[in-house]
Amino acid sequence: MNTTPPIVTNGDLLIAEPFMGDTNFERSVILVCEHSPAGTFGLVLNQLTDIHLGDVIEDIQPDLPLFVGGPVQQNTLHFIHRRPDLIDSSIRLREGLYWSGDFDEIKRAINVGTLSERDIRFFIGYSGWSEGQLDAELSQKAWIISSTSADFLFDTPTKEFWRGVLKRMGGEYKSIAHYPVDPRLN
Template identity: 30%
Template sequence: MNQATYLNNQFIIAMPNLADPAFFHTVTYLCQHNAEGALGIVINRPAEMKLGEIFKQMNITVTSPVASEVVVFIGGPVHQERGFVLHTTGGNWDASMAVSDSISLTTSRDVIEAIAEGKGPKHYLVALGYAGWGEGQLEQEMLANAWLSTPNSQDILFDTPINARWQAAAKQIGIDINQLTTPAGHG
C-alpha cells in the first residue's frame, strides 16, 4: 500500500454486518495508518463515566466545573487504562502527535490539567484505550467489507450527538448506513 492510500485523518465506519461487540456500529477516527499497522480512537462509544471521575483519579484540581461533566469515551479495546485526548491543534503539550494540520492526539497529563482549568484545547474528546491493527490487518478487514472509509469531519468528531455519529459519518458520502446489507461495500 503506498502512502497515498493510507487512511490517516479519516473515519472508518463499522459496516452493519461487523458483529464484534468492541466495534459494532462504531466510527473510528484513524490517527495513524502506515505499513506497520493502524491506530484509531472510537468516537461514538461513551464510557459510563464523566471527565470529573478522571480528574479525581488523577488528583487534578478542577476550576472549570463544565469540564467535569464531559463524557469520556471508550476509545477502543487496547490499553483501556490509558487516556487519549483528540483535540483541535494548539497548545504545547508534552506528548502530542499531529494527526493533521487541525487535529492532534495527546497522551500527557498536562492537557488534562489544562482542560480542568478551562485552559485546554477549544474542542476535545477524551478516550480510554484505542483501536489498533497490526501490519496489513486493517487492509484485510476493509477487503472483507468490515469497514467503510469516509473523510474526517470536525463537526462529527466534536459536535454531532454521540448516537448520531455513525449515520452522520456515512451520510457525508451519500450513504444511508441503515440501508446497507451484508454484500454491500468494497468489491
C-alpha cells in the same frame, strides 16, 4: 476482481459496516491516528462511557466524559483535540484535528476554563491492528473509509455520529445510514 485494500491515512475514519457482527465495533466510527506497515492505532469516536475524567485523573475540573477508544489496553488514556495553540507536542491528523500532546498543559487549560469538551475528547483504551490485519479487514469490506472535519467530529452528538458520517457521504452510504440494527425487524 480487485482485492487490493483501499488506502488508509492518518486522520481517516473507519466506519463499521452495518452488520459487522463484532460487538466491540458495532456501528462504530474509528479515527485512524497512526497507520503504517507495522500496524494501525485508532480511537472509537462514538462509544461514550458512564465514566468521567475525574474518575481516573486527580485534580481536574470540570469533569469531562470518557469514551471507549477500543478494546485494547483499557487502562490507558488517549485524547484528540482541536486546540494546538494550547497544547504543545500535538500530532496533526488533518486540518484542525490533533492527537496527543502535553498532558500537564491540558490539565491546566481545563482547570482554568480555556479548554472544554467542545475542543477535546478523552478515551480509555484504543483500537489496534497488527501488520496486515486492517488491510485484510478492508479487503473483506468490513470497514468504509471516509474523512470528516474537526468541527463535524466535535459538534455532532455521539449517538448520531455513525449515521451522520454516512449521510454526509451521500449516495449509497446515505441509504446504509438508515439500515436497522437488526435486519429481521425491517
